[in-house]
Amino acid sequence: MSRNDVIHKETCEENYKYIFKPDILRGKVAFITGGGSGICFTITEIFMRHGCDTVIVGRNLERVKQASETLMAATGGRCLPLSVDVRKPQQILDAVDEAMGQFGKIDILVNGAAGNFLCPLDQMSFNAFRTVMEIDAHGTFNVSKVVYDKSMKTNGGVIINITALLHLRGTQMQTHAGSAKAAIEAMTRHMAVEWGMNGVRVMCVAPGPIADTEGMRRLGGGRVNEEYEKSIPIQRLGLRVDIADVCLFLTTRGSELLTGTTIAADGGSWLTGSNNFYQTKKLLSAGHSLSKAKL
Numbered sequence: 001m002s003r004n005d006v007i008h009k010e011t012c013e014e015n016y017k018y019i020f021k022p023d024i025l026r027g028k029v030a031f032i033t034g035g036g037s038g039i040c041f042t043i044t045e046i047f048m049r050h051g052c053d054t055v056i057v058g059r060n061l062e063r064v065k066q067a068s069e070t071l072m073a074a075t076g077g078r079c080l081p082l083s084v085d086v087r088k089p090q091q092i093l094d095a096v097d098e099a100m101g102q103f104g105k106i107d108i109l110v111n112g113a114a115g116n117f118l119c120p121l122d123q124m125s126f127n128a129f130r131t132v133m134e135i136d137a138h139g140t141f142n143v144s145k146v147v148y149d150k151s152m153k154t155n156g157g158v159i160i161n162i163t164a165l166l167h168l169r170g171t172q173m174q175t176h177a178g179s180a181k182a183a184i185e186a187m188t189r190h191m192a193v194e195w196g197m198n199g200v201r202v203m204c205v206a207p208g209p210i211a212d213t214e215g216m217r218r219l220g221g222g223r224v225n226e227e228y229e230k231s232i233p234i235q236r237l238g239l240r241v242d243i244a245d246v247c248l249f250l251t252t253r254g255s256e257l258l259t260g261t262t263i264a265a266d267g268g269s270w271l272t273g274s275n276n277f278y279q280t281k282k283l284l285s286a287g288h289s290l291s292k293a294k295l
């Protein structure tokens, strides 16, 4: 989706069922990149439903503003929307200063901003590969560094990096995103080692296929049907709220021994999913679009 496209209006959970006490994040502040849409919008919502103040950032100011209005109306919590490109350090410095000015600290950072598309390796331009590496991997480093320097170094905190399971087997048409997520997973372990003594825990949450998301619309390639769902051990796609609940757990005392690790939140799909390039190529050439890539 280009930044000029019509903004899809995000909606909140209609009937959220609490697992934890509704005030478990009262007094906490979360900074969430990519919080204006998809999975990270719902992570923001669930944090707010538990009393957390939030800051959401993305490139498109209108998108984050609209998301923040929806979130505040549904939860009664506070959400500061800011325009930031995670590839641009000065924009991050300014946004974190603004967040600190408003809330005084950042306890939780979710690095969810990402870019992706299906593209066979031999058709990927230098810039296409670099763009995804810069948004996902450099973006995670850039934002973590600023939030650590300005708040977590002295106050501690939890960093959750949203990755994926693409690189575990080497997924067709996902070399750029898989490489970026693998780099984030390594970075997570380095950060956990260096920042642990300052009271910072750093983890990855790696979603599998999640329904009603831009990621699935872009990457599903027409493969998502009943047969596909039945191939997943838990017999269904993940939901945004599943990922939000996992992230919530990682902010609680129940997860205090977890750091430097990756939670695969995919219902076991990576263990059983097909990774058949020729089958996908046939399916896509039968009518499913890859936007730019020519097969």
Ligand code: COA
Binding pocket: 001, 002, 003, 114, 115, 116, 117, 118, 119, 124, 125, 126, 127, 128, 129, 131, 132, 214, 215, 218, 290, 291, 292, 293
């Ligand atoms: N197939 C192949 N190459 C593609 C592509 C596609 N579908 N989409 C973009 N690219 C290439 C571009 O051609 C360009 O390379 P070039 O200069 O050699 O032509 C490069 O990627 C950068 O594209 P650009 O549109 O300038 O990047 P951007 O920084 O404006 O946007 C994207 C980043 C491309 C990742 C864009 O899709 C985006 O903004 N995504 C955010 C939402 C998203 O991806 N959600 C899913 C998360 S899982």
Ligand code: NAP
Binding pocket: 003, 033, 034, 035, 036, 037, 038, 039, 040, 057, 058, 059, 060, 061, 063, 084, 085, 086, 087, 111, 112, 113, 114, 115, 116, 135, 162, 163, 164, 165, 206, 207, 208, 209, 210, 211, 213, 214, 215, 216
């Ligand atoms: P999404 O709705 O497209 O979310 C991506 C967000 O990142 C958008 O809000 C976008 O906002 C923001 N973003 C993109 N580039 C940015 C940049 N340079 N700077 C700042 N913000 C930027 O996608 P999603 O499907 O919910 O995915 C969310 C996360 O889950 C991603 O990390 C993705 O890799 C991961 N994931 C998703 C799935 C899935 O099934 N959907 C599976 C595995 C992993 P702007 O356009 O306004 O910048």
